[in-house]
Ligand SMILES: Cc1ncc(COP(=O)(O)O)c(C=O)c1O
């Protein structure tokens with residue numbers, strides 16, 4: 001077991017008294033005290049009592065401006081009233097039927113309109129389930145075993161992708177999880193991001209047994225790593241030339257970089273796409289979809305089995321569909337991108353004024369403060385100063401701003417973030433840099 005080394009100042013511990021007490025109980029009942037490892041902030045996390053708009057409130061009554069935003073789904077901010085009222089309406093009609101519903105058809109139509117590469121899709125419950133199913137489908141469709149993933153990407157917590165995995169797996173020092181038999185991952189190949197030659201070499205060498213390349217088009221689980229100009233187009237070209245399926249894992253980038261995700265943003269079409277997070281409007285969801293000839297291999301029209309009690313449930317579909325409709329009607333992406341630009345410009349100015357050894361970068365409404373040089377792949381990301389990042393995290397929290405609790409995560413901006421939030425964040429950031 002890792003020892004807790006971080007010492008918080010007494011005033012901060014006092015400010016978080018109830019959270020600390022809850023965590024002390026939680027660690028006796030839940031592994032690491034949490035329901036998902038990324039939440040196990042050292043020495044203890046704050047416990048949320050409620051959230052609204054851009055703000056999250058803890059059980060001690062503190063209020064923070066939230067840039068973690070539940071790791072991506074909340075592009076409208078917390079508890080958006082339009083989504084809430086749609087959910088209330090659905091609740092009156094029941095919340096689980098185990099039968100098809102009209103909204104599946106409506107939402108599928110909307111998604112296939114926004115994502116040119118998706119002709120058919122299946123609703124599942126999480127991003128993990130979506131990538132697991134998409135990989136199984138790629139294997140079933142091609143009759144090949146190997147898959148190629150990018151070092152430091154995170155596609156959820158199923159066996160095939162828990163090697164050199166980003167997010168909490170990297171934060172907690174277990175990028176290769178125990179409990180995954182080597183036999184299960186001997187078919188998972190890896191290459192660094194932003195390296196066309198490495199990818200071409202592995203794809204060409206393995207083409208006869210390579211089912212797919214799976215990647216986050218913009219990496220959001222090893223800090224934020226943006227593809228170099230032309231990289232994704234090359235990836236598309238190499239996979240097509242070698243008859244290998246390309247899966248874009250757009251669980252983070254879907255509905256965020258553009259309504260049509262990274263594929264619309266970069267003008268590239270994948271063979272299969274996974275969606276999640278925003279697609280569920282804050283409720284659990286995953287989606288995998290793609291070309292009809294591939295998707296028709298999914299059971300019961302095909303022989304690749306995939307199923308789920310809660311799949312396509314009315315609440316997740318309602319929250320997701322209402323969120324995407326709201327985004328279209330209110331040009332949400334333009335608004336959040338403008339807010340992000342303003343915020344990032346302000347943060348950059350503070351960095352320049354402070355001479356701190358930091359960099360910052362952003363794309364659409366995702367941004368990241370790097371404690372070191374901006375990375376172009378996982379190996380670079382591992383050189384970032386994660387301990388100094390955590391010092392910064394706590395200083396920001398003390399100043400009422402909640403950034404993701406790891407250097408290996410990405411910050412998100414929502415439609416609910418105001419000019420005042422941006423100003424307060426820039427001010428808090430400046431203060432923290434001076435005290436670091
Ligand atoms: C790119 C990416 N893919 C897949 C997942 C897995 O999604 P979920 O947590 O909903 O299982 C995540 C995040 O968790 C993710 O960031």
Ligand SMILES: NCC(=O)CCC(=O)O
Pocket residue numbers: 036037038039071154167168220221409
């Ligand atoms: N980057 C982290 C995630 O996207 C998921 C959060 C979790 O694992 O709890």
